[in-house]
Amino acid sequence: MLQKQMKTVRLDGEENDSKRTELRAYFHQSFDLFESLFELLISDDVFYRQSEPTRHPMIFYFGHTAIFYINKLVASGGLKERINPHFEELFAVGVDEMTWDASSDSLRWPSIDEVRMYRQKVRHLVDEMIATLPMKLPITKEDPLWAIWMGIEHERIHIETSSVLHRQMPLEFIRSHENFPLCPIHGDAPENSLVYFSATDVKLGKGLDDQGLYGWDNEYGNAVINIEEFQSSKYLVSNGEFMDFVAANGYGVSRWWDEEGLKYLQIRKATCPAFWIPQEDGSYKYRSLTTEIDMPYNWPVEVNALEAEAFCRWKSAQDGEIYRLPTESEWRVMVDAAMMNEEVFDDERANINLAHFASSVPVDTFAHGELYDVVGNVWQWTQTQMDGFEGFITHPWYDDFSEPTFDGRHNLIKGGSWISTGNEILRESRYAFRRHFIQHAGFRYVIGEGANDSDKYDNIDQMYARWAKRYG
Numbered sequence: 001m002l003q004k005q006m007k008t009v010r011l012d013g014e015e016n017d018s019k020r021t022e023l024r025a026y027f028h029q030s031f032d033l034f035e036s037l038f039e040l041l042i043s044d045d046v047f048y049r050q051s052e053p054t055r056h057p058m059i060f061y062f063g064h065t066a067i068f069y070i071n072k073l074v075a076s077g078g079l080k081e082r083i084n085p086h087f088e089e090l091f092a093v094g095v096d097e098m099t100w101d102a103s104s105d106s107l108r109w110p111s112i113d114e115v116r117m118y119r120q121k122v123r124h125l126v127d128e129m130i131a132t133l134p135m136k137l138p139i140t141k142e143d144p145l146w147a148i149w150m151g152i153e154h155e156r157i158h159i160e161t162s163s164v165l166h167r168q169m170p171l172e173f174i175r176s177h178e179n180f181p182l183c184p185i186h187g188d189a190p191e192n193s194l195v196y197f198s199a200t201d202v203k204l205g206k207g208l209d210d211q212g213l214y215g216w217d218n219e220y221g222n223a224v225i226n227i228e229e230f231q232s233s234k235y236l237v238s239n240g241e242f243m244d245f246v247a248a249n250g251y252g253v254s255r256w257w258d259e260e261g262l263k264y265l266q267i268r269k270a271t272c273p274a275f276w277i278p279q280e281d282g283s284y285k286y287r288s289l290t291t292e293i294d295m296p297y298n299w300p301v302e303v304n305a306l307e308a309e310a311f312c313r314w315k316s317a318q319d320g321e322i323y324r325l326p327t328e329s330e331w332r333v334m335v336d337a338a339m340m341n342e343e344v345f346d347d348e349r350a351n352i353n354l355a356h357f358a359s360s361v362p363v364d365t366f367a368h369g370e371l372y373d374v375v376g377n378v379w380q381w382t383q384t385q386m387d388g389f390e391g392f393i394t395h396p397w398y399d400d401f402s403e404p405t406f407d408g409r410h411n412l413i414k415g416g417s418w419i420s421t422g423n424e425i426l427r428e429s430r431y432a433f434r435r436h437f438i439q440h441a442g443f444r445y446v447i448g449e450g451a452n453d454s455d456k457y458d459n460i461d462q463m464y465a466r467w468a469k470r471y472g
Contacts, residue, residue: 004354012138044112051168063091063115066122069151075397078144138211149214156422176290180358186296189240194231195370202332205389218402221389225329230448235363240297256313261306264436274438298362300442305381305435308443323445328384331414338368345425350376379413379441386410386432408463
C-alpha cells in the first residue's frame, strides 16, 4: 500500500544512523508517490502527449525529477560520475513555459522503459549515497547530503505540478486510482462574510542560518512588516460564489481585467475557470484529477491570479467596497491568529499532505479560528510579488530556482493544497507562479489599506526593471 503521508525530515538530530534511516524512508516515499501519480496515465503512449501546447509532454516531467538528483549531487561534489549525461541534459531544462506563445514540443524523447530504468538506477544510487556519504548533524547548505534533501523537496513540488498537468490532460487518457480518491461531499456554497484583524507587526523569514528544516533560498533572511487593520473573507471563494461573476459575464466585460488579464483572455479564449467544463445547457461540470463531476459549488474555485483580481474588481463595483487579494504578510497574520504556529502544518487540521482526499473539500470543513482554510484545500494567491528577504543569498547548486521569479511577474501563493507535501506545508515556505498560471490555487479577498492598481503596477515595473538590469 502506497504511503502517502510523511512529514519532512529535520536537518538536525542526535544520532547519524537513525537520521540516515529517516532520510532513506523520506526519499523512497517521495519517489514512490511521484511514480504512483503517473499510473493515472492510461497507457505508455500518453507519456508522449502534452497537456497543453506550451508545455513538454509528460515524459519530460517523469525524467526530470530523477536527473535533478544527479545534477545537484554532481554540483555538490558528492558525486563524481554521471549515470547518463544525455538524459541529464535532455531532462534538465524546460519545466515551465515562460511565454504564452512558446512553440509546441519538438524534441526527440527516449522510450518510457529507458526512462523507467534510469529512474531505478537513480533510486539505487541515491539510496547508497544516503547510507555512505559522511554525515555531520545538523546538515548544512554546503553538505552534499543537502543536495539529496534538495532533490526530495524538488520531487515533491513536481508531485503537485504534475498533478495539475494530469488534470489538464483529456479524460480519455486518464484513469482512476485507489491512491487518489475524490471527496464525495458537495452541495450549495455557504454565504461568505468578513472577519476583522487589528493592526500588528509580523516577522517573516527563517533568518540566515536556520538548521531545523530544509528551506529554499528565498525562505532565508528576514523582514518585519507593519500591517494595518484589515478584514478577510471567512471562506475561500467557492465555486458557487465565483459563479455569480461568471453569470454576470465577468469574462466578457473588459473593465474587470487589467492589461495582462485581457491578454490572457485573448490568448486562452477563457470564459470560465480552467477546471470548469461548459455544457450545452449553459451549466458547468467540474474537472477533478481523474473525472468530471457535477459542479461542487461549496468547494473552492481554482483560478489564476488574473481571474482572482478580476473577480475582486467586479465585487468591488457590486458592493461599493474595495476588495483585493491579501498580501503575504496579511496571510501570516491569519496564520498567527489561527494559532497555527507549528513549523509543519498539521494535516489533521487541514486538507493537505494527501491526508484526506485527492481533491478539494467544502470550504466550511476546516475551521482555523474565525476563518476556514487558512492552510490547505487550495493554494491562495496573494498580491505580493516574489522577492528575496533582506539577507537573501542564492544557493549556488540551484541558482535558477528563485532569482528568475524576482521579475515582478510572479505572485506568491500561500497555504498549500490537498496534494502539497514536504516543504510546501511548512509555515515559512514561499512559492510563486506567473499570474496566468493554473495551479490547484484559489483565493480569499480582503478589505483594507493596500496597494491600489496604479501603485501595484508601479512596483511591478520597478521590480522588472531591476531584474532586467541584473539578469536580462
